[in-house]
Amino acid sequence: MQYWFGLTIINSAIEPDHLDHWSKAAIEQLHQLELAPATRQTLNSHLRELAFLIEEQQSIDKQIKAQAITCGQQNRIERLKTADGVGHVVASTFAAELFHPERFNRPEQVAAYLGLAPMVRESGGKHDRGRLRPVGQKRLRSLLIEAAWIWRAKDEQAKAFYDRLLSRSSIPQKAIAALARKLAIKLWRLSLDPATA
Template sequence: MTVPGVGPVVALSFAATLDDPGRFRRAKDVGAFLGLTPRRHQSGDMDWSGRISKCGDRDLRRLLYAAATTLITQVRKPSPLRTWALRLQERKGFKKAAVAAARKIAIVLMCIWRDGTVFNPTQEANA
């Protein structure tokens, strides 16, 4: 997998943890499966988003967070994914941007795995 910030350890862990790319109906479901989406609390008029749910595999979540951190801090090759993460970092802070980038990396990895394609930063879709 050729996504910036993702190495062989992250790619193999991702494939080993998810096992079958057809098990998810949509690629966005991977973020919720790995616990990278915010918790929701809804009751009557009250509706707030909390911290991430932390469901799923903790080790893969840590690896994706490390890949997102590498994407934000170390990768110099321009891509829309990195540009998006840097703009989010300016608005929300580094840690929230890294978690959001980790979720987006997981979605991109799932799309690549399902289609059997290679990551092309110029064709990146809004995931």
């Protein structure tokens, strides 16, 4: 994206519609722009790289879906995908990392396993919830935090929860981690039984 802004300044090119989502139409508009030969060559190189990465992502997504069917996780993954912000990658990773969700008895155990439980410090009767514990499933935790941002954007209740926490702590990372924890617990419940979420 930064490359595109530099390109527009140098060539006074008009930014295609929907470039923020890299839609097919926007990419096609980039192919049609009239640019200086050296700029065109550079842009074409970037567009070929983008096409390769899109193709790789599609290939990996197909492999993940096939693996989910092979492991008998397809129904669980489809249930997980009903949550806002959760796509196939998050759902598949969650199903694979938790695998036997029934082994957890309480939501706090799931949060701790995923590294989404805050460390609690007690001193003189005060309870201070600090950083996340540096343990757990780092890859899944990162995916859940990304999914929480999407959930926040799509769901008014999630946004209100995030805003309430942000007003208390003034730390966006802390608020989004709490929302990711809430999402993880929701996904755990969906993994067990769709009626409990």
